[in-house]
Each structure stands twice: as C-alpha cells, then as structure tokens.
Amino acid sequence: MAEPGAAASAGRLLAMGVTGTVLALVAVLLLRTATFPEPDELRGWGRTGASRIPAQFSEAERTAMKEALKEAIQMPTVSFSSENINTTALAEFGEHIRKVFPFLFSTSFIQHEVVEQYSHLFTIHGSDPKLEPYMLLAHIDVVPAPNDGWEVPPFSGLERDGFIYGRGTIDNKNSAMAILQAMELLLRRNYVPQRSFYISLGHDEEVSGTYGAQKIAALLESRGIELSFIIDEGGYIMDDFIPGFEKPFAWISVSEKGGMNLMLQVDSDPGHSSMPPKETSIGILAAAVSRLEKTPMPNMFGYGTEKSILEQLAGQFGFPLNIILTNLWIFGPIMSRILEKSPATNAMVRTTVALTMFNSGIKVNVIPPTAQATINLRIHPAQTVPEVLEIVRNVVADDRVRYHVLNAFDPLPLSPHDNEAFGYQLLKRTIRDVFPEVTAVVPGICVGNTDARHYTNISKGLYRFNPIALNPQSFKSFHGLNEKISIQAYETQVAFLFELIQNADTEKVPRPHSAEHEL
C-alpha cells in the first residue's frame, strides 16, 4: 500500500531541485539493488578449511611488497605514443619483477612468456582442467608526468605520511605489482591452484594496447583459449561520492565507453606576418574547437545502459521509487541535469569531447600553413562512432576543417552480471570478505578505456575492478598531479587478490536467494 503523502513529498523534493537529495535518491536506487547474498548462499565458494591460506603477511613481507612497488614506480615506463615508448624502463621493469618475485619465475606449473618484447604473459596451470581459466589483467606503462605541480617528483616513488607517491601508483602499476605479489606470496605458502589462470601485463595500454594486450589476446585466440572472465582496472570502491552516503560502495564496470581520437586540420597559404589575411589556419581551427568545447554532446541519460538497468530495477521497489524509475520520461531530465554537474558523473551521461593537442606555427613572422588539433572523445554506450562524427561535423560547420580519424571503436557490450555470472559473483564475494565496510556492489560503466576491450574474442565476462578505495579527489590524480596510494590500500589490494585467487578454485556459482535481487 502506498505511503500517504509520499508522492507529494517526492514531488516537493524534486520540484525544489535539491541536488543532494536527488543524488541520494539515485544512490538509494543503485545501492539497494545490489545487496550482498546471505552467507548461506556463499557456501562452497573457493577453498575452505585447512586448504585455505589466510591473507596474513609478516612484517618483512609487508616491507618487501612496499619496496617492490616503490622501485616499480621509479621506472619511468612512459608511453607517449605507440611509436614513442620508454623501452629502457620497460626492460628494466621486466628485470625488476624477475628479481622481486623469484617463486613466480621458478615454479614448474607457471609458464612465463614475453610478448612483443615488453609485455608479460604468465600461464598458471591449475590442477583441475575442468575449470575454465580466467585472467588477471593490468598494464605496466604510464602516461607522462612533468615535475611541475607535484609535491614529490613523479618518478621518485617517495613515501610520505603513509602514502607512496608517483605516476602509476593507481594507474596501474599497483595492479601489476599486486597481482604478481599476491601470487608470489601464495607460492611461498605452497599454493597450487585448482583453476588455471593467466596474468597479462600490457606495456602500451596508455596508447591503445596495440602491441601489448592486442597481441596477447591474438596469441591466446590462436591457441584456442577461451576465458571464463577477465578482471582489469576501471572500477573501484567509491568513497565519499554521494552527499549523505557515508558508506563506500563497490563499482564493478561491466562495460566501457567507446573512443575516438580525431585530428582536425586547417590549411591555408603561408605568407609574411606583416600582411596577414583576415583569418589564419590557427584562428579558423581555434574557433572550430572552441565551438566543440562549448557545445556538449547530447545528454544520453535514459537512452543507454542506465535506462535498461533502472527499468529492470523499477519493479523491485515500493512507492515512490518504482514510480520514479518507471517514469524516467518525467524524472530523467532532473537526474540527468544533476549528474552532468561534475566531470565524473557528466562522463556517465554523455559522449565527452576533450581537446588534448594543438599544433601550429613554424616561426613568429610566418603565417602558418597548417594547424592541427586532436580531440579525444569517449563515446556513450547509446551512440556509435559514425553518429558522433556526424555531430562533430555539424557543430564545427566549417568546410575548411578536414577530419582524420586516428583511431575509433564503439562502446563495449555489457558483460553478464546476474546471479549466474561467475566472474561478477566472484568479485562480489571477495569484496564482501575484504571490504566489510562496503555494503553494496553496483554494475557500472568505465568512462576510460582499458586493455580488457581487446579480449572480446576470448571472453564474454570482462570486469573492470581495482580493489582500492577512491574519492573524487583521488580520481583527479589519474593522469594528473600527485598520484598516490596509501600503503595500507596497497596491502589490501594484495590481500584481495590473494583471496580472490583462492575463491576462484571452485566450479560453483552461488544460487540466488529467492528474495534477493541482483542487477
């Protein structure tokens, strides 16, 4: 029965446009739909009893894992472009992991291959061939980091106030090192997995993964390998994201946006700067990209995955939430306007356009013959590459601008995240074990791109989840300033992987409780 006056209250709140309240409401919708299974449902998961190895690490091990990460951060494995990567640092990284993870490189059931000189593929042969293998994925390259603005030099790996600072501490050497570290610690405890798995470390993720992940995926495909699921970066424990919600929640990205790098070019006759034409190539191009920046792509809230997710949820709630969810044609615009206010949530509701490079000019007194600007677009799941390109052309609306698509791909399909989805449920279960403060898990979309997208031919279960807690401030440090990870967070990441690898040693997926609802 409907609660008296609830509709009126909901109406008042929305009409008042109270940002925090509506955000909180969205959060309730998402969080309430993703509660954990009851403990009974989790029986039979992974190793139990005597064969279970506790995630307890000695002081010496904790110091060693911290130092190993710091050293990895000190290697400037920067990718500037596919043709310009720091091969010296990448090679050094290869030597580093051989030194700090000796068990990994000397265990008979583990095969290590170097792919395209700098990427690493480990095959860990499990004892039970009936269990379909999976993959843990990370990348070892980083984006450039000029010293300016950093509290400590970005490749110093310095420890300060319980944090390790440096480029790659959250994107994504933390994962690369933590995966290897967890396996090394398990091996030191005589662990032999039942389920086979792969560890894949790409060396050029930050420049599309063409020679790393893409080649590894092709290699595995040529061997006829299919994977139950893959876990990469791109989802996190979200902390302090929603006003009024103190508890962190886990965001497992079950898809990721499409992408396009588009170069715009204007050519004009060069000449003497003392007799300039009315418009130069720089001026024409600057005006074009300015129009793009000032004209956001359409807000797609309600037309992509959000719509189907929310519609599926609608029946699970009482009044007034069910009404709101089944009437997104009324409430959608309010929610979508709120979401577009911050960069992170704005990225969820539309294709984003970032002006990232601008090149022109050869001398101070020469009219430039050409100007080039590169824009980086992240395509909302409800749009495609051709649709977005068409919008760009219409916004620019200037025939003097020419377009070169440098690379482009459509948004990724949604990976299964129901009660039968082994990889998703494995993550949920391990989150429950390792992050007791987290009470909910939601299936999200990754607004950045990951190496996982290269593996669609060999797995349908691509999950992007890094077991670290991030707040809005730490999101700014991705590709930005003062990237850092707390030592405690890194240890927890290692512990998470240590548990997850053991939890994967089962064929059972927990049956849902009849009353439980899953996204």
Ligand SMILES: CCCCCCCC/C=C\CCCCCCCC(=O)NCC(=O)O
């Ligand atoms: C209600 C809470 C809303 C929070 C919205 C946050 C959405 C976060 C989703 C994904 C996080 C994206 C992290 C980026 C991964 C980094 C991978 C990377 O750098 N790849 C290269 C590239 O994308 O260029």
Ligand SMILES: [Zn+2]
């Ligand atoms: Zn990354």
Ligand SMILES: [Zn+2]
């Ligand atoms: Zn990155």
